[in-house]
Amino acid sequence: MSKYLHGHHASVLRSHSWRTAENSCPHLLPYLDNPSLKVLDVGCGPGTITVDLATRVPQGLVYAIDPSAEVIERARKHTAEKGVTNVRFEVGDIFEWQSLDGVEEAGFDVVHAHQVLQHLQDPLGAMKEMKRLVKPGGVLAVRDCNYMAMDWWPEHPGMHKWQDLYIKVAQGLGAYPNMGKMLHAVALQAGFPREDIEASIGTWTFSTPEERAFWCGMWADRTVQSDYKQKALDSGFAKEADLEDIAATWREMEKKEDGWFAVINGQVICHIR
Ligand SMILES: C[S@@+](CC[C@H](N)C(=O)[O-])C[C@H]1O[C@@H](n2cnc3c(N)ncnc32)[C@H](O)[C@@H]1O
Structure with missing residues (x-):
């Protein structure tokens, strides 16, 4: 099982x-x-964002790395299906940087990482690694959610159980489930002057029946089917029955006509001068 908390089960990749x-x-x-x-694109996962980025720089080149060979294969397939040719996916780890096509340090105009830092035991080390890969005049763009700030309607005690458990399991693995609110602080520690860091938030909302089916269904399945299940059990904070209850809560929330879910994502653009 990979160190990455969720793994790459179908319920995770769906999201x-x-x-x-x-x-x-x-x-x-x-x-x-x-x-x-x-x-x-660092920690590109199945590559849908990566391919989209590539269509926005048609004469440029987008490189993407992820330590999971399985997910890189899927990303390559998605790229071929989309007919996009200016992307190169490689199995790789930000902590073991290997030159891609001879692109060395300070070789990229843009380095991007989406929902990656929260899963690392050393987000500061990753921020420093990514910083050194950006050319002068370029930018480092990082975005992560904050599980503590996730919100929902209607109230449901089971949702607090889900949130508390997720945060404990992730923190127990040495990860940072509330990374979204400290990205600017990590960037400062990595050596970016404050005036070179733009901090903002971006949100996701899930409220229509289709959006609720997607978000709640994904969490119900993830809780009892993905790597998260085993990691939650191993943490000692939950038993099978707790996970079944949490999955049932998500199924109930999915059916609520007035259901509403908000995800707050912290985002930073860090300029390399
Ligand atoms: C939440 S997923 C995000 C995937 C993609 N960026 C997206 O937003 O759809 C986090 C990804 O980071 C990858 N990852 C974990 N540790 C990494 C590391 N040390 N270097 C690069 N990627 C890593 C995982 O394999 C996983 O695919």
Whole structure:
């Protein structure tokens, strides 16, 4: 089982594959103003954001790395299906950087990481690694959610059980489920001057029947089917019955006509001068 908390079960990939540049990196879009940019997507997962980024820099090149060979294969397939040719996916780890096509340090106009730092035991180390890969004049764009700030309607005690458990399991693995609110602080520690860091938030809302089916159904399945299940059991904070209850809560929330879910994502653009 990978160190990455969720693993790459179908229920997890369903959520990652919904992501586009528009719904997941609005903070970066204004900086993709030159069609020839060289971009690196770190922890690209199934690559739907990556491919979208590539269509915005048609004369440029987008490189993407992820330690999971399985998910890189899926990303390559998605790219072929979309007919996009200016993307190169490689199995890779940000902590073991290997030159891609001879692109060394300070070789990228844009380095991007979406929902990655929260899963690492050393987010500061990753921020420093990504910083050194950006060219002078380029940007580092990072976005992560904050589980503590997730919100919902209607009230349901089971949702607090879900939130508390998720945060405990992730923190127990040395990860940072509330990373979204501290990205600017990590960037400061990584050596970016405050004036070179733009901090903002971007949100996801799930409320229509289709959106609720997607979000609640994904969490119900993830809780009892993905790697998260085993990691939650191993943590000692939950038993099978607790996970079944949490999955049932998500199924109930899905059916509520007045159901509403909000995800707050912290985002930073860090400029390399
Ligand atoms: C939540 S997923 C995000 C995927 C994609 N960026 C997206 O938003 O759809 C986090 C990804 O980070 C990858 N990852 C974990 N550790 C990593 C590391 N050390 N270097 C690069 N990627 C890593 C995982 O394999 C996983 O695919």
